Amino acid sequence: MKLRRALSLAALLVVAFxxxxxxxxxxEFKKKFVGTQNSWERRDLxxxxxPTDERxxxxxxxxxxKKQDWYMREAAIDVLAGAYNPxxxxxxxxxxxxxxxxxxxxxxxxxxxxxxxxVPHLLSLVxxxxxxxxxxxxxxxxxxxxxxxxxxxxxxxxxxxxxxVWVHILESLEKITHQKNLPTPQxxxxxxxxxxxxxxxxxxxxxxxxxxxxxxxxxxxKTRARGTNLSLRARGNGLPLLVLPDYGYEKDYLETxxxxxxxxxxxxxxxxxxxxxxxxxxxxxxxxxxxxYYPLDRIVEAFEEMQVELEKSGKxxxxxxxxxxxxxCWIAMTYAAKHxxxxxxxxxxxxxxxxxxxxxxxxxxxxxxQQDGDLELEHYAQSRSYDGQxxxxxxxxxxxxxGGALGRKSFTVKFFDTRDLEIGRIYGPIIxxxxxxxxIAMVPEAVRPMGGCFIPPFSLFKLDRVPTPTLIMQGTNSxxxxxxxxxxxxxxxxxNARVISFTSSSDMPxxxxxxxxxxxxxxxxxxxxxxxxxx
Numbered sequence: 044m045k046l047r048r049a050l051s052l053a054a055l056l057v058v059a060f061x062x063x064x065x066x067x068x069x070x071e072f073k074k075k076f077v078g079t080q081n082s083w084e085r086r087d088l089x090x091x092x093x094p095t096d097e098r099x100x101x102x103x104x105x106x107x108x109k110k111q112d113w114y115m116r117e118a119a120i121d122v123l124a125g126a127y128n129p130x131x132x133x134x135x136x137x138x139x140x141x142x143x144x145x146x147x148x149x150x151x152x153x154x155x156x157x158x159x160x161x162v163p164h165l166l167s168l169v170x171x172x173x174x175x176x177x178x179x180x181x182x183x184x185x186x187x188x189x190x191x192x193x194x195x196x197x198x199x200x201x202x203x204x205x206x207x208v209w210v211h212i213l214e215s216l217e218k219i220t221h222q223k224n225l226p227t228p229q230x231x232x233x234x235x236x237x238x239x240x241x242x243x244x245x246x247x248x249x250x251x252x253x254x255x256x257x258x259x260x261x262x263x264x265k266t267r268a269r270g271t272n273l274s275l276r277a278r279g280n281g282l283p284l285l286v287l288p289d290y291g292y293e294k295d296y297l298e299t300x301x302x303x304x305x306x307x308x309x310x311x312x313x314x315x316x317x318x319x320x321x322x323x324x325x326x327x328x329x330x331x332x333x334x335x336y337y338p339l340d341r342i343v344e345a346f347e348e349m350q351v352e353l354e355k356s357g358k359x360x361x362x363x364x365x366x367x368x369x370x371x372c373w374i375a376m377t378y379a380a381k382h383x384x385x386x387x388x389x390x391x392x393x394x395x396x397x398x399x400x401x402x403x404x405x406x407x408x409x410x411x412x413q414q415d416g417d418l419e420l421e422h423y424a425q426s427r428s429y430d431g432q433x434x435x436x437x438x439x440x441x442x443x444x445x446g447g448a449l450g451r452k453s454f455t456v457k458f459f460d461t462r463d464l465e466i467g468r469i470y471g472p473i474i475x476x477x478x479x480x481x482x483i484a485m486v487p488e489a490v491r492p493m494g495g496c497f498i499p500p501f502s503l504f505k506l507d508r509v510p511t512p513t514l515i516m517q518g519t520n521s522x523x524x525x526x527x528x529x530x531x532x533x534x535x536x537x538x539n540a541r542v543i544s545f546t547s548s549s550d551m552p553x554x555x556x557x558x559x560x561x562x563x564x565x566x567x568x569x570x571x572x573x574x575x576x577x578x
Contacts, residue, residue: 069106075088076089082115089115090118090122094122094123103122120151123149146179147179150179151464153165165180165184166180166192170199177208181196182215185215185218200212201228206558210302213226263275264277268344268349269345271316272320272322273316273345274313276294276312277312279307284363285364286310288312289369289370290369294312303557304561308364311359318337333434335496338499340381343381362387365378365386366392366564368392369393372392373503375389375391377506379513389511390513392553393523395523396502396531397504398498401498408423408424419448422438459555512567514540514543514564516560543559
């Protein structure tokens with residue numbers, strides 16, 4: 044079984060659509076749109092719309108931005124980002140008070156345009172009463188670095204109580220100024236009072252949307268334990284919380300949404316090792332298989348050795364609590380069973396109890412795809428099932444475009460609200476990455492292939508029962524995980540375990556219900572939040 048694979052580089056025969064431009068009416072466009080099940084072909088149709096044509100603009104606004112999922116909405120945003128007609132720009136700016144769903148998308152488009160002439164409009168949107176519009180505006184300002192934005196962003200943060208907005212203010216300030224380790228509005232005010240007169244925006248490449256890794260706040264710790272290269276970023280203060288991202292994904296998607304815990308805990312954001320990080324000895328293929336198993340026992344021992352080293356060096360104070368997401372919960376469960384005295388507390392998000400439950404989740408994905416007529420979801424589920432006798436997955440992408448579609452589906456299915464533009468922001472652009480020593484593939488920027496490996500057989504119920512206090516966080520709208528399995532995990536850990544259910548989430552409650560998520564973790568870890576200094 045496998046969560047994520049590198050995208051195929053094989054050529055794909057693409058169906059050619061006629062240019063849509065002016066003259067395409069609603070019925071004609073929608074007929075072509077629903078006439079294909081391929082998301083990349085639908086996206087191509089959207090990107091052919093001409094926003095200076097009234098009918099096309101109406102399709103972009105009312106059909107795509109209002110009704111489609113994030114991937115199609117982003118296609119519309121790309122179209123609007125390329126707009127330069129002054130009359131159209133004026134028309135888009137006037138839409139800010141009419142529909143927050145559209146205003147949010149226009150803000151994202153203005154940010155993507157890289158055009159500093161859009162900054163005044165974006166600054167006006169940070170005062171919107173709709174939080175998603177404010178969120179979009181502050182994210183966009185980070186993508187159009189401009190000195191004019193710094194002071195208003197700091198002042199906005201002083202009065203912004205909603206974490207899902209102010210965390211993006213913080214990240215945008217960091218992107219604009221390339222400053223780090225300024226965690227509060229007062230810190231930024233003090234710095235700006237000194238720096239304002241001499242400050243100039245650093246010129247960056249046109250495609251740079253994120254800070255370079257070395258410019259992000261926090262201490263990067265690199266070490267080798269049990270012959271395994273390990274890397275993590277440490278931020279915050281208090282007892283250490285080791286954070287393990289889902290198998291195959293970068294830690295970045297967790298770094299944003301856990302920053303609200305950094306005033307009560309030292310968060311250790313782990314860069315989950317890929318197969319090339321296991322160097323001494325290197326991994327060998329599983330018996331009669333073309334790839335190795337991901338070595339759960341070895342990674343646990345590496346983490347244990349790392350914990351001892353970090354304690355001795357004074358980089359952490361006290362034993363780990365562990366927060367794990369998705370299939371990485373199996374690492375946390377194994378760690379707690381092997382080293383019960385080393386795991387202070389354990390938080391499991393969107394967890395499976397083992398291979399059986401995970402396989403049932405894949406079956407549910409396939410059935411949902413069949414029921415909804417979502418061929419990409421059905422194929423994605425089939426691509427997760429490996430037939431050992433046949434030596435192949437039940438489904439293989441037919442080319443790079445389809446491989447990308449299945450990759451997007453693997454991430455999109457983790458969200459309850461698939462229209463949320465945060466999905467695309469986290470998923471990121473497609474870039475080249477090194478998969479292993481000999482392979483480079485085109486993959487999403489925010490996803491790190493694990494190098495091609497299988498998940499080993501696993502069952503929580505075969506592990507020793509341990510008294511580790513355990514919090515299971517379960518989105519009730521998840522397709523892959525189930526409420527019943529979450530309760531079974533809690534029963535295994537006995538009276539020291541409890542389940543928190545999130546009724547508006549799938550597998551990403553730290554994004555979709557962040558306030559409830561953070562409150563639950565604070566209570567569980569026993570941390571007292573420090574009042575933010577706004578003076």
